Amino acid sequence: MKPTGNDVAGLIARSSPAARRRDAETLTALMQEITGREPQTWxxxxxxxSCHYRYPTGTEGDSPLLGFAPRRAATTIYLFEGTDAHADDLARLGPHTTGVGCLYLSDLEQVDLTVLRGILEHSLAWAEAGGDEGAAVTVTG
Known part of the structure:
Protein backbone atom coordinates (compact mmCIF):
# COMPACT_ATOMS: atom_id res chain seq x y z
CA MET A 1 0.00 0.00 0.00
CA LYS A 2 1.25 3.48 -0.83
CA PRO A 3 -0.06 7.00 -0.25
CA THR A 4 -2.40 7.95 -3.08
CA GLY A 5 -2.16 11.73 -2.71
CA ASN A 6 -5.91 12.26 -2.86
CA ASP A 7 -7.55 15.05 -0.92
CA VAL A 8 -8.10 14.10 2.75
CA ALA A 9 -10.87 16.68 3.18
CA GLY A 10 -12.60 15.30 0.08
CA LEU A 11 -12.44 11.74 1.43
CA ILE A 12 -13.97 12.91 4.71
CA ALA A 13 -16.65 14.94 2.90
CA ARG A 14 -17.69 11.88 0.86
CA SER A 15 -17.98 9.72 3.99
CA SER A 16 -21.46 8.70 5.01
CA PRO A 17 -23.45 8.81 7.23
CA ALA A 18 -22.91 12.22 8.84
CA ALA A 19 -21.62 10.60 12.06
CA ARG A 20 -18.79 9.05 10.05
CA ARG A 21 -17.77 12.49 8.73
CA ARG A 22 -17.88 13.95 12.24
CA ASP A 23 -15.83 11.05 13.62
CA ALA A 24 -13.32 11.31 10.75
CA GLU A 25 -12.72 14.98 11.49
CA THR A 26 -12.19 14.22 15.18
CA LEU A 27 -9.86 11.28 14.48
CA THR A 28 -7.88 13.26 11.93
CA ALA A 29 -7.18 15.99 14.49
CA LEU A 30 -6.42 13.44 17.23
CA MET A 31 -4.04 11.32 15.15
CA GLN A 32 -2.31 14.40 13.75
CA GLU A 33 -1.75 15.66 17.29
CA ILE A 34 -0.46 12.26 18.50
CA THR A 35 1.86 11.63 15.56
CA GLY A 36 2.93 15.16 14.70
CA ARG A 37 2.43 14.17 11.05
CA GLU A 38 0.09 15.46 8.36
CA PRO A 39 -2.76 13.22 7.21
CA GLN A 40 -2.58 11.65 3.79
CA THR A 41 -4.77 9.25 1.89
CA TRP A 42 -3.77 5.64 1.35
CA SER A 50 4.63 5.69 7.04
CA CYS A 51 6.52 2.50 7.75
CA HIS A 52 7.65 -0.74 6.21
CA TYR A 53 6.64 -3.93 8.02
CA ARG A 54 7.78 -7.54 7.75
CA TYR A 55 6.15 -10.53 9.43
CA PRO A 56 8.08 -13.75 10.22
CA THR A 57 6.09 -15.43 7.43
CA GLY A 58 7.89 -13.18 4.93
CA THR A 59 4.84 -11.02 4.26
CA GLU A 60 5.88 -7.38 4.04
CA GLY A 61 4.59 -4.07 2.84
CA ASP A 62 4.16 -0.38 3.51
CA SER A 63 1.54 1.20 5.72
CA PRO A 64 0.75 4.33 7.69
CA LEU A 65 2.00 4.32 11.30
CA LEU A 66 -1.52 5.18 12.44
CA GLY A 67 -4.57 5.17 10.25
CA PHE A 68 -8.30 4.78 9.99
CA ALA A 69 -10.98 4.36 7.37
CA PRO A 70 -14.38 6.05 7.65
CA ARG A 71 -16.50 3.13 6.41
CA ARG A 72 -20.31 3.28 6.20
CA ALA A 73 -20.96 0.68 8.92
CA ALA A 74 -18.22 1.84 11.30
CA THR A 75 -14.93 3.67 11.44
CA THR A 76 -12.06 1.20 11.23
CA ILE A 77 -8.91 2.02 13.19
CA TYR A 78 -5.87 -0.08 12.28
CA LEU A 79 -3.63 -1.33 15.10
CA PHE A 80 -0.36 -2.93 13.94
CA GLU A 81 0.27 -4.86 17.12
CA GLY A 82 -3.26 -6.25 17.16
CA THR A 83 -6.19 -5.65 19.45
CA ASP A 84 -5.11 -8.23 22.06
CA ALA A 85 -2.32 -5.85 23.11
CA HIS A 86 -5.04 -3.42 24.24
CA ALA A 87 -7.42 -5.79 26.04
CA ASP A 88 -7.50 -3.82 29.32
CA ASP A 89 -8.04 -0.49 27.57
CA LEU A 90 -10.65 -1.92 25.23
CA ALA A 91 -12.64 -3.10 28.24
CA ARG A 92 -12.89 0.57 29.31
CA LEU A 93 -13.29 2.14 25.86
CA GLY A 94 -17.03 1.96 25.34
CA PRO A 95 -19.06 0.44 22.48
CA HIS A 96 -16.83 -1.16 19.85
CA THR A 97 -16.03 -4.39 18.05
CA THR A 98 -12.67 -5.77 17.01
CA GLY A 99 -10.91 -7.89 14.44
CA VAL A 100 -7.35 -9.19 14.78
CA GLY A 101 -5.78 -5.81 13.99
CA CYS A 102 -8.83 -3.57 13.65
CA LEU A 103 -10.93 -1.58 16.06
CA TYR A 104 -14.43 -0.75 14.80
CA LEU A 105 -16.27 2.27 16.21
CA SER A 106 -19.79 3.13 15.12
CA ASP A 107 -20.00 6.36 17.16
CA LEU A 108 -16.95 8.14 18.51
CA GLU A 109 -19.15 10.21 20.84
CA GLN A 110 -19.94 7.03 22.80
CA VAL A 111 -16.34 6.05 23.55
CA ASP A 112 -13.88 7.39 26.09
CA LEU A 113 -11.52 9.54 24.01
CA THR A 114 -8.86 9.48 26.75
CA VAL A 115 -8.78 5.68 26.56
CA LEU A 116 -8.72 5.82 22.75
CA ARG A 117 -5.83 8.30 22.85
CA GLY A 118 -3.90 5.89 25.08
CA ILE A 119 -4.50 3.02 22.64
CA LEU A 120 -3.32 5.14 19.70
CA GLU A 121 -0.26 6.43 21.59
CA HIS A 122 0.69 2.87 22.56
CA SER A 123 0.26 1.66 18.98
CA LEU A 124 2.44 4.48 17.63
CA ALA A 125 5.14 3.87 20.28
CA TRP A 126 5.13 0.14 19.45
CA ALA A 127 5.64 0.85 15.73
CA GLU A 128 8.28 3.55 16.32
CA ALA A 129 10.19 1.12 18.59
CA GLY A 130 10.45 -1.33 15.71
CA GLY A 131 7.60 -3.71 16.53
CA ASP A 132 8.42 -7.07 18.10
CA GLU A 133 8.98 -10.72 17.18
CA GLY A 134 5.51 -10.74 15.58
CA ALA A 135 6.33 -7.95 13.11
CA ALA A 136 9.41 -5.87 12.42
CA VAL A 137 8.53 -2.24 11.69
CA THR A 138 10.81 0.39 10.18
CA VAL A 139 9.58 3.99 10.20
CA THR A 140 10.02 5.57 6.77
CA GLY A 141 8.14 8.84 7.19
Missing part, protein backbone atom coordinates in the same frame (compact mmCIF):
# COMPACT_ATOMS: atom_id res chain seq x y z
CA UNK A 43 -6.69 4.71 -0.90
CA UNK A 44 -9.72 4.99 1.39
CA UNK A 45 -7.55 5.09 4.53
CA UNK A 46 -6.48 8.32 6.20
CA UNK A 47 -2.96 7.67 7.44
CA UNK A 48 -0.26 9.44 9.42
CA UNK A 49 3.42 8.78 8.84
Missing amino acids: GTIIGFG
Whole structure:
Protein backbone atom coordinates (compact mmCIF):
# COMPACT_ATOMS: atom_id res chain seq x y z
CA MET A 1 0.00 0.00 0.00
CA LYS A 2 1.25 3.48 -0.83
CA PRO A 3 -0.06 7.00 -0.25
CA THR A 4 -2.40 7.95 -3.08
CA GLY A 5 -2.16 11.73 -2.71
CA ASN A 6 -5.91 12.26 -2.86
CA ASP A 7 -7.55 15.05 -0.92
CA VAL A 8 -8.10 14.10 2.75
CA ALA A 9 -10.87 16.68 3.18
CA GLY A 10 -12.60 15.30 0.08
CA LEU A 11 -12.44 11.74 1.43
CA ILE A 12 -13.97 12.91 4.71
CA ALA A 13 -16.65 14.94 2.90
CA ARG A 14 -17.69 11.88 0.86
CA SER A 15 -17.98 9.72 3.99
CA SER A 16 -21.46 8.70 5.01
CA PRO A 17 -23.45 8.81 7.23
CA ALA A 18 -22.91 12.22 8.84
CA ALA A 19 -21.62 10.60 12.06
CA ARG A 20 -18.79 9.05 10.05
CA ARG A 21 -17.77 12.49 8.73
CA ARG A 22 -17.88 13.95 12.24
CA ASP A 23 -15.83 11.05 13.62
CA ALA A 24 -13.32 11.31 10.75
CA GLU A 25 -12.72 14.98 11.49
CA THR A 26 -12.19 14.22 15.18
CA LEU A 27 -9.86 11.28 14.48
CA THR A 28 -7.88 13.26 11.93
CA ALA A 29 -7.18 15.99 14.49
CA LEU A 30 -6.42 13.44 17.23
CA MET A 31 -4.04 11.32 15.15
CA GLN A 32 -2.31 14.40 13.75
CA GLU A 33 -1.75 15.66 17.29
CA ILE A 34 -0.46 12.26 18.50
CA THR A 35 1.86 11.63 15.56
CA GLY A 36 2.93 15.16 14.70
CA ARG A 37 2.43 14.17 11.05
CA GLU A 38 0.09 15.46 8.36
CA PRO A 39 -2.76 13.22 7.21
CA GLN A 40 -2.58 11.65 3.79
CA THR A 41 -4.77 9.25 1.89
CA TRP A 42 -3.77 5.64 1.35
CA GLY A 43 -6.69 4.71 -0.90
CA THR A 44 -9.72 4.99 1.39
CA ILE A 45 -7.55 5.09 4.53
CA ILE A 46 -6.48 8.32 6.20
CA GLY A 47 -2.96 7.67 7.44
CA PHE A 48 -0.26 9.44 9.42
CA GLY A 49 3.42 8.78 8.84
CA SER A 50 4.63 5.69 7.04
CA CYS A 51 6.52 2.50 7.75
CA HIS A 52 7.65 -0.74 6.21
CA TYR A 53 6.64 -3.93 8.02
CA ARG A 54 7.78 -7.54 7.75
CA TYR A 55 6.15 -10.53 9.43
CA PRO A 56 8.08 -13.75 10.22
CA THR A 57 6.09 -15.43 7.43
CA GLY A 58 7.89 -13.18 4.93
CA THR A 59 4.84 -11.02 4.26
CA GLU A 60 5.88 -7.38 4.04
CA GLY A 61 4.59 -4.07 2.84
CA ASP A 62 4.16 -0.38 3.51
CA SER A 63 1.54 1.20 5.72
CA PRO A 64 0.75 4.33 7.69
CA LEU A 65 2.00 4.32 11.30
CA LEU A 66 -1.52 5.18 12.44
CA GLY A 67 -4.57 5.17 10.25
CA PHE A 68 -8.30 4.78 9.99
CA ALA A 69 -10.98 4.36 7.37
CA PRO A 70 -14.38 6.05 7.65
CA ARG A 71 -16.50 3.13 6.41
CA ARG A 72 -20.31 3.28 6.20
CA ALA A 73 -20.96 0.68 8.92
CA ALA A 74 -18.22 1.84 11.30
CA THR A 75 -14.93 3.67 11.44
CA THR A 76 -12.06 1.20 11.23
CA ILE A 77 -8.91 2.02 13.19
CA TYR A 78 -5.87 -0.08 12.28
CA LEU A 79 -3.63 -1.33 15.10
CA PHE A 80 -0.36 -2.93 13.94
CA GLU A 81 0.27 -4.86 17.12
CA GLY A 82 -3.26 -6.25 17.16
CA THR A 83 -6.19 -5.65 19.45
CA ASP A 84 -5.11 -8.23 22.06
CA ALA A 85 -2.32 -5.85 23.11
CA HIS A 86 -5.04 -3.42 24.24
CA ALA A 87 -7.42 -5.79 26.04
CA ASP A 88 -7.50 -3.82 29.32
CA ASP A 89 -8.04 -0.49 27.57
CA LEU A 90 -10.65 -1.92 25.23
CA ALA A 91 -12.64 -3.10 28.24
CA ARG A 92 -12.89 0.57 29.31
CA LEU A 93 -13.29 2.14 25.86
CA GLY A 94 -17.03 1.96 25.34
CA PRO A 95 -19.06 0.44 22.48
CA HIS A 96 -16.83 -1.16 19.85
CA THR A 97 -16.03 -4.39 18.05
CA THR A 98 -12.67 -5.77 17.01
CA GLY A 99 -10.91 -7.89 14.44
CA VAL A 100 -7.35 -9.19 14.78
CA GLY A 101 -5.78 -5.81 13.99
CA CYS A 102 -8.83 -3.57 13.65
CA LEU A 103 -10.93 -1.58 16.06
CA TYR A 104 -14.43 -0.75 14.80
CA LEU A 105 -16.27 2.27 16.21
CA SER A 106 -19.79 3.13 15.12
CA ASP A 107 -20.00 6.36 17.16
CA LEU A 108 -16.95 8.14 18.51
CA GLU A 109 -19.15 10.21 20.84
CA GLN A 110 -19.94 7.03 22.80
CA VAL A 111 -16.34 6.05 23.55
CA ASP A 112 -13.88 7.39 26.09
CA LEU A 113 -11.52 9.54 24.01
CA THR A 114 -8.86 9.48 26.75
CA VAL A 115 -8.78 5.68 26.56
CA LEU A 116 -8.72 5.82 22.75
CA ARG A 117 -5.83 8.30 22.85
CA GLY A 118 -3.90 5.89 25.08
CA ILE A 119 -4.50 3.02 22.64
CA LEU A 120 -3.32 5.14 19.70
CA GLU A 121 -0.26 6.43 21.59
CA HIS A 122 0.69 2.87 22.56
CA SER A 123 0.26 1.66 18.98
CA LEU A 124 2.44 4.48 17.63
CA ALA A 125 5.14 3.87 20.28
CA TRP A 126 5.13 0.14 19.45
CA ALA A 127 5.64 0.85 15.73
CA GLU A 128 8.28 3.55 16.32
CA ALA A 129 10.19 1.12 18.59
CA GLY A 130 10.45 -1.33 15.71
CA GLY A 131 7.60 -3.71 16.53
CA ASP A 132 8.42 -7.07 18.10
CA GLU A 133 8.98 -10.72 17.18
CA GLY A 134 5.51 -10.74 15.58
CA ALA A 135 6.33 -7.95 13.11
CA ALA A 136 9.41 -5.87 12.42
CA VAL A 137 8.53 -2.24 11.69
CA THR A 138 10.81 0.39 10.18
CA VAL A 139 9.58 3.99 10.20
CA THR A 140 10.02 5.57 6.77
CA GLY A 141 8.14 8.84 7.19
